[in-house]
């Protein structure tokens with residue numbers, strides 16, 4: 577038998593929604609996958625031809641782009657940030673819904689006019705998305721790269737504004753910030769390594785179809 581197809585899934589919040597979706601596709605990981613005490617990173621599934629690896633959200637795209645995994649589940653925010661040409665994203669999975677937005681302190685927003693900005697300093701995990709968003713209207717964005725807790729930046733004078741993911745808005749509110757611009761809506765996508773799509777077509781195409789059907793059945 578050939579090597580199993582590897583599906584990369586993020587270990588963060590998408591995982592909770594990804595597990596029922598995988599089950600609808602007919603893929604059930606071994607019990608260690610959901611065992612918080614397990615330190616394993618690669619897991620077998622009920623399908624001998626499919627293994628799952630659990631990696632950080634940003635790394636899902638890297639593993640799949642380099643062909644270390646053939647498929648992956650990842651937020652469209654990550655795809656926008658990295659823009660890997662080796663990735664094909666054929667299915668919107670309809671999970672992990674949120675948006676990527678610009679936010680600033682409430683008191684600042686009351687007097688601020690985004691149309692007057694010419695240069696902005698932004699704390700973010702997404703410097704590429706941020707720079708592109710502002711460059712499109714001639715605003716220069718100076719980014720301070722953080723990996724989390726961006727909401728702390730304005731009060732601690734690291735940067736007056738942030739670009740981060742927003743879902744319920746609770747994190748912004750509890751940190752005295754308000755959303756001033758939505759950059760993009762975000763959902764999770766199924767991604768496929770372009771080379772694997774050709775070289776392992778017999779394994780990859782039925783899987784992509786199964787994910788597509790699982791999403792359509794859920795929506796119906």
Ligand SMILES: Nc1ncnc2c1ncn2[C@@H]1O[C@H](COP(=O)(O)OP(=O)(O)OP(=O)(O)O)[C@@H](O)[C@H]1O
Nearest residue numbers: 588589590632633651652653672673674741742743
């Ligand atoms: N508030 C949210 N609501 C819905 N989806 C979200 C939200 N925050 C993040 N996501 C989605 O989940 C993905 C992973 O989220 P997040 O980066 O918060 O996970 P994480 O476990 O903190 O990542 P890591 O620790 O690897 O940096 C994001 O890329 C995004 O697509």
Ligand SMILES: O=P(O)(O)OC[C@H]1O[C@H](OP(=O)(O)OP(=O)(O)O)[C@H](O)[C@@H]1O
Nearest residue numbers: 724725740741742743744745746747748
């Ligand atoms: O609008 P809300 O519903 O409050 O969600 C937004 C929060 O969710 C994400 O963080 P996450 O909880 O994944 O933690 P992180 O900071 O470790 O990425 C994001 O970075 C925001 O902080």
